Amino acid sequence: MTSTIPDRHGSAVVTLPSDEEILIVRVFDAPAAIVFDAWTTPEIVQRWWAGDRGEVTEAQIDLRVGGRWRWVMTANGGFEVAFSGEYREIDRPHRVVRTEVFELVPDVEAVSTMTFEESDGVTTMKILSRYPSREYRDATIASGMEGGLQTSLNHLEELVRQPS
Amino acid sequence: MARTATTTDAFSAVAEGSRREILDALGAEEATVSDLVERLELTQPQISKHLAVLRTVGLVTVRADGRHRWYRIDGAALQPMYEWISGFEATWNARLDKLDEVLVELQQKEKQP
Numbered sequence: 001m002t003s004t005i006p007d008r009h010g011s012a013v014v015t016l017p018s019d020e021e022i023l024i025v026r027v028f029d030a031p032a033a034i035v036f037d038a039w040t041t042p043e044i045v046q047r048w049w050a051g052d053r054g055e056v057t058e059a060q061i062d063l064r065v066g067g068r069w070r071w072v073m074t075a076n077g078g079f080e081v082a083f084s085g086e087y088r089e090i091d092r093p094h095r096v097v098r099t100e101v102f103e104l105v106p107d108v109e110a111v112s113t114m115t116f117e118e119s120d121g122v123t124t125m126k127i128l129s130r131y132p133s134r135e136y137r138d139a140t141i142a143s144g145m146e147g148g149l150q151t152s153l154n155h156l157e158e159l160v161r162q163p164s
Numbered sequence: 165m166a167r168t169a170t171t172t173d174a175f176s177a178v179a180e181g182s183r184r185e186i187l188d189a190l191g192a193e194e195a196t197v198s199d200l201v202e203r204l205e206l207t208q209p210q211i212s213k214h215l216a217v218l219r220t221v222g223l224v225t226v227r228a229d230g231r232h233r234w235y236r237i238d239g240a241a242l243q244p245m246y247e248w249i250s251g252f253e254a255t256w257n258a259r260l261d262k263l264d265e266v267l268v269e270l271q272q273k274e275k276q277p
């Protein structure tokens with residue numbers, strides 16, 4: 001085997017298909033089953049979910065319909081970021097639907113549909129997340145901004161305290 | 165993140181579906197109102213109304229050429245929106261780039277006897 005690090009870094013594409021949705025698309029040089037397992041196996045999630053932004057400190061996954069998941073990372077800045085929810089559909093290796101709550105804003109539940117389409121060992125992953133409103137969708141995007149995470153979390157909290 | 169009224173804010177202006185269609189149509193090349201009427205399923209008054217909003221927030225500019233008025237996208241005005249999305253995208257890229265590396269290892273492991 002020669003060089004195996006695929007040259008797909010930085011190739012995720014984020015679009016906003018409707019006012020309440022975010023779509024993330026990324027291609028991986030791996031079969032769908034392996035990508036699916038990377039999203040649904042605690043030991044594997046532990047290794048990548050924080051990216052280079054921190055450490056995963058918890059990756060609970062009860063992979064069955066109605067089962068809970070909870071992923072926590074400690075960001076490099078020292079603060080904790082926790083997401084959790086429930087699995088709604090599981091169809092290995094094609095599709096997972098789960099609810100997602102950012103625990104600092106527990107009242108806002110998004111529904112994420114992840115699909116994995118394989119063609120010749122190359123898998124296109126799509127994550128379509130639907131939020132209760134455009135404001136929450138926008139706040140989620142803002143919270144993912146580099147360097148602005150903490151500020152954005154504060155915004156998100158404000159938003160929840162003063163619903164428009 | 166609270167947004168102000170539709171007509172004063174580029175972010176809110178593009179939240180409207182028809183205005184996004186107009187921006188898409190103008191993305192390729194400048195166009196007149198009648199070009200847009202032809203291309204989109206919108207009436208002339210609807211298109212004119214949306215163009216007025218897009219001009220107010222600076223997303224679209226217009227130039228007169230004889231009897232025609234040509235509309236085009238102002239790229240600079242789209243920049244903050246692009247940056248807003250690209251921060252989120254960067255966070256996901258950091259995460260998924262790491263997943264890339266993990267996937268390579270998992271496949272190597274699978275190939276071993």
